[in-house]
Amino acid sequence: MRRAGCALVGIVVAIGLLAAAWLAFGWFSSGPVEEETAFIVPSGSTLTSAARKLEEEGLIGSADAFLLRAKVFGGSEPIQAGEFLLPEGASPSQILAIFQSGQVLRRFVTIPEGMPSALVYDRLMAEELLTGEIEIPEEGSILPDTYDFERGESRAAVLARMQEAMTRTIEELWPKKGPRSVVNTPAEAVILASIVEKETGVASERGMVAGLYSNRLRIGMRLQADPTIIYPITQGRPLGRRIRRSEIDAVNDYNTYSMSGLPRGPITNPGRDSIAAVLNPDETDALYMVADGSGGHAFGRTLAEHEANVEKWYALRRERGEM
Known part of the structure; x- marks a missing residue:
């Protein structure tokens, strides 16, 4: 009898070990x-609802098995809402750890140096993974850079980070x-930086143009x-044609051909440099500059030097068939 009881205990232990190994x-x-x-773990999701969604999308074999194992091995930390990146072959333990970590998938939007606010607005509004409406931001208020965001984040929140970055940069510089x-x-x-930004695309020239x-x-x-x-004329959008004589002569708060000093405000969002x-x-x-045909400029101290540089530029354009 004692031998039979020991055998039964052994069987139970073996079954328990097998079950533990299976789990x-x-x-x-x-x-x-x-x-x-x-x-995506939607806002307000429970582990149960997230498991059901994982099963529906074929990312785990069984929601019930996932939940059972999570109770045994997963700990008590809650899962976070957001968009998460699951690696190839992710185990259930990895998936739960990713959800509990809160390390959501970050997306990126890039604002190039010299992008005016009207085009920043277009870029943010075209980003389908962002939400909500914004107005065209104040010119010069955005620091050109690459910014990360989460799926479903508001455009207003991303724009605020861009503007805070400009504020911090000015405070630093x-x-x-x-x-x-x-x-x-x-x-x-x-x-003045916005004018420098628009006048040269050659990084090494910025100090000289300034x-x-x-x-x-x-x-x-x-x-x-x-x-x-x-x-x-365009509020920063491309003109798409040559400047007209009437526009050169126009009197307004921006046209530095018809006014002395700085314009009333920035004409784009300048970069840090x-x-x-x-x-x-x-x-x-130097007081004068003209294009040199290589993407940069030729600089002159006097009007005579400038006129000579202009003639070289015109000769190059004639040689290229542009005049």
């Missing part, structure tokens, strides 16, 4: 996730303003920056 194997072994997959800078306020720095415009402002010479003609350039412009005697 552990199913919890820690690879699952049916065939490739890296984004999965303004105390570093050098003696050659002619701007008197952070707002003036952003305005120095040239600083020289003009210092002696009361008009900036005569073409982008300031275009801005009041352009802001730094106007706060510490290159030391130069």
Whole structure:
């Protein structure tokens, strides 16, 4: 009798060990996730509802088995809502750990240097994974950069981060303003930086262009920056044609051909480097610049030098068949 009882106990223990092994194997072994997959845990989800959704999408074999194993091995931390990236072959234990970690999948939106606010608005409104409405932000209030966001996040929240980044950048750079800078306020720095940003796409020229415009402002010479003609016409969107004579002569608060000093506000969102350039412009005697055909500019100290550079530019354009 005693021998039979021992045998029965042995069988029970064996069954228990097999059951434990089954539970552990199913919890820690690879699952049916065939490739890296984004999965959304809706706001307010319970572990039960998330498990049902995982089963429906074929990412686990059984919701009931997942829940049973989660009770045994998964701990007590709650799952988080959001979009999560499940790796190929993710085990149930990995999936639960990902949900509990709160490390949601981040998406990215890039605002290039010199993108005006009207186009920033277009970019944010075109991002289908964002929600809500925004107005066109104030020009010059956004720091060009790459920003991450979550699926379902509001456009207003992403825009606020962009504007906070610009505020922090100005607060960091303004105390570093050098003696050659002619701007008197952070707002003036952003305005002049926006002109520098639009006038050259060559990073190495920013300091030189900033120095040239600083020289003009210092002696009361008009900036005569073409982008300031275009801005009041298009609010930063591409003009799509050549500037007309009537537009060059137009009198408004932006056109630096018809006014002295800075325009009333920024004409785009300048990047960090352009802001730094106007706060510490290159030391130069240049007052003039014209395209040199390579994407950059030829700089001149005198009108005679400038006219010679212009003639070289025209000759190059004639050679290219552009004139």
